[in-house]
Amino acid sequence: xxxxxxxxxxxxxxxxxxxxxxxxxxxxxxxxxxxxxxxxxxxxxxxxxxxxxxxxxxxxxxxxxxxxxxxxxxxxxxxxx
Amino acid sequence: xxxxxxxxxxxxxxxxxxxxxxxxxxxxxxxxxxxxxxxxxxxxxxxxxxxxxxxxxxxxxxxxxxxxxxxxxxxxxxxxxxxxxxxxxxxxxxxxxxxxxxxxxxxxxxxxxxxxxxxxxxxxxxxxxxxxxxxxxxxxxxxxxxxxxxxxxxxxxxxxxxxxxxxxxxxxxxxxxxxxxxxxxxxxxxxxxxxxxxxxxxxxxxxxxxxxxxxxxxxxxxxxxxxxxxxxxxxxxxxxxxxxxxxxxxxxxxxxxxxxxxxxxxxxxxxxxxxxxxxxxxxxxxxxxxxxxxxxxxxxxxxxxxxxxxxxxxxxxxxxxxxxxxxxxxxxxxxxxxxxxxxxxxxxxxxxxxxxxxxxxxxxxxxxxxxxxxxxxxxxxxxxxxxxxxxxxxxxxxxxxxxxxxxxxxxxxxxxxxxxxxxxxxxxxxxxxxxxxxxxxxxxxxxxxxxxxxxxxxxxxxxxxxxxxxxxxxxxxxxxxxxxxxxxxxxxxxxxxxxxxxxxxxxxxxxxxxxxxxxxxxxxxxxxxxxxxxx
Numbered sequence: 001x002x003x004x005x006x007x008x009x010x011x012x013x014x015x016x017x018x019x020x021x022x023x024x025x026x027x028x029x030x031x032x033x034x035x036x037x038x039x040x041x042x043x044x045x046x047x048x049x050x051x052x053x054x055x056x057x058x059x060x061x062x063x064x065x066x067x068x069x070x071x072x073x074x075x076x077x078x079x080x081x
Numbered sequence: 082x083x084x085x086x087x088x089x090x091x092x093x094x095x096x097x098x099x100x101x102x103x104x105x106x107x108x109x110x111x112x113x114x115x116x117x118x119x120x121x122x123x124x125x126x127x128x129x130x131x132x133x134x135x136x137x138x139x140x141x142x143x144x145x146x147x148x149x150x151x152x153x154x155x156x157x158x159x160x161x162x163x164x165x166x167x168x169x170x171x172x173x174x175x176x177x178x179x180x181x182x183x184x185x186x187x188x189x190x191x192x193x194x195x196x197x198x199x200x201x202x203x204x205x206x207x208x209x210x211x212x213x214x215x216x217x218x219x220x221x222x223x224x225x226x227x228x229x230x231x232x233x234x235x236x237x238x239x240x241x242x243x244x245x246x247x248x249x250x251x252x253x254x255x256x257x258x259x260x261x262x263x264x265x266x267x268x269x270x271x272x273x274x275x276x277x278x279x280x281x282x283x284x285x286x287x288x289x290x291x292x293x294x295x296x297x298x299x300x301x302x303x304x305x306x307x308x309x310x311x312x313x314x315x316x317x318x319x320x321x322x323x324x325x326x327x328x329x330x331x332x333x334x335x336x337x338x339x340x341x342x343x344x345x346x347x348x349x350x351x352x353x354x355x356x357x358x359x360x361x362x363x364x365x366x367x368x369x370x371x372x373x374x375x376x377x378x379x380x381x382x383x384x385x386x387x388x389x390x391x392x393x394x395x396x397x398x399x400x401x402x403x404x405x406x407x408x409x410x411x412x413x414x415x416x417x418x419x420x421x422x423x424x425x426x427x428x429x430x431x432x433x434x435x436x437x438x439x440x441x442x443x444x445x446x447x448x449x450x451x452x453x454x455x456x457x458x459x460x461x462x463x464x465x466x467x468x469x470x471x472x473x474x475x476x477x478x479x480x481x482x483x484x485x486x487x488x489x490x491x492x493x494x495x496x497x498x499x500x501x502x503x504x505x506x507x508x509x510x511x512x513x514x515x516x517x518x519x520x521x522x523x524x525x526x527x528x529x530x531x532x533x534x535x536x537x538x539x540x541x542x543x544x545x546x547x548x549x550x551x552x553x554x555x556x557x558x559x560x561x562x563x564x565x566x567x568x569x570x571x572x573x574x575x576x577x578x579x580x581x582x583x584x585x586x587x588x589x590x591x592x593x594x595x596x597x598x599x600x601x602x603x604x605x606x607x608x609x610x611x612x613x614x615x616x
Contacts, residue, residue, distance in 0.1 A: 008185060009178045010170040013208050045167040049458035052419065059419045075418070076168040079453030079467070080411020081176060081257070
């Protein structure tokens, strides 16, 4: 089972990649996906207070379990100019 | 402050505020871009205003409590320095970074807001401007001392078009809105964004209104309401040469530019008259069709966000007293993406609170971005993190330290509500204040034509099922489109009812007498105006 993690903007530039596939088990949480990205791309600052995560385009808490083929987006807070 | 010839020859002229930037060793400009302020200035025969001040750069306000001001500034600086690099990184990317996020969620305007996403959009992402164009390692604040410094600049741009072709210039920007204005005309060329930005500034044209107006005429051509002969050339989506030509015509008041320079509201009437007389059909019938995709409210063109899937932002644009500019409410992400305000009641509450605080920023002349686009980590522990109230507390201290007042955040919101009511009364007096003036084009609520529905048919079918109790959907796509349109129109009208009630207005969007009295604004003049509207 795998999920897709999408990075945008500055995070994509730092990681030099926009999409990351991650193998999961039945116990894998959104928080684990963040940790996975952090470990693979240590230059990325993924401070939990500074980002939002969506799963399949819905805002998601970090303790949400992941399912096969879920898409996780890591986003900054955007409030508009 | 100056307004150039474009401000004289169009209705969407801007005022350029010029200052000498020692770091770049050149004059830079910041634009007061919306609503035609530069046009008003030029129509009054005023070309420029020179300000010579002996006030010191620091403490020019002569703050009452300098220490409180210093502390508020230090706290804000600390949050920005710690958090911006890990969030939007506006200091490095400017606002161009937004294009990528907007495109991802179908919010980036393409071809007169028909679509919110394009496979060509990556050519206009922030990374392109950062890698190829922006001067790096130069703090680009709009004023000395800004800690966010998101106003970017590009040096040594050789113009490839227009009367200044071959000249090397410096561009102030681009910002997200200018990038969106160019994609809205179906163009995805970053070099053209720079040149469009530079010429609009030089002529004193609003990049937003210019792009939206041209996009409107492009769609009129695409749908057969105009012919290339009416315009004088082929103004198709994506035609850079045609846009370049029209831009200079607008600025000079020449050719089709005389029509386009009047903006979308008057452009609709011009197209309807022309089409109706040629085809012997009623003008009102054509006007009704053009109203569906002519992207203006109260005579102002929309800023660069596709609101089809965010009812809250539809209201944010529709209720904005100056017209559809997002500086009164930008709720797309907390509504459409974060889904933090799902009920009508929550959307309406946000549509009362955010315009109040944002109007306060506008009234005091302070920039909103350090508050709203850099999330304070402490906000996570508050009931409504999107309001970022821990940072707002610094602004309250800054106000109190500067003026000697002892206001709370609620006092500030009350001050702002009083100001908004006054603005509302001015709108009423000018014939733009009642419910009909808050109606937005159908294009802002959802897909108008089949090509738009078709581009996201799976999504729209799903939306319809979810909002029809999972009942059987009509067979044809046209029927499903019509059903969706009806539901979207009904939702917007329902939102109007709830928001007006929250604001203390009647269902016709007229302030109630008790609301006016509460804020000390009821005098004879106000009373007579309310009489006129039956309140």
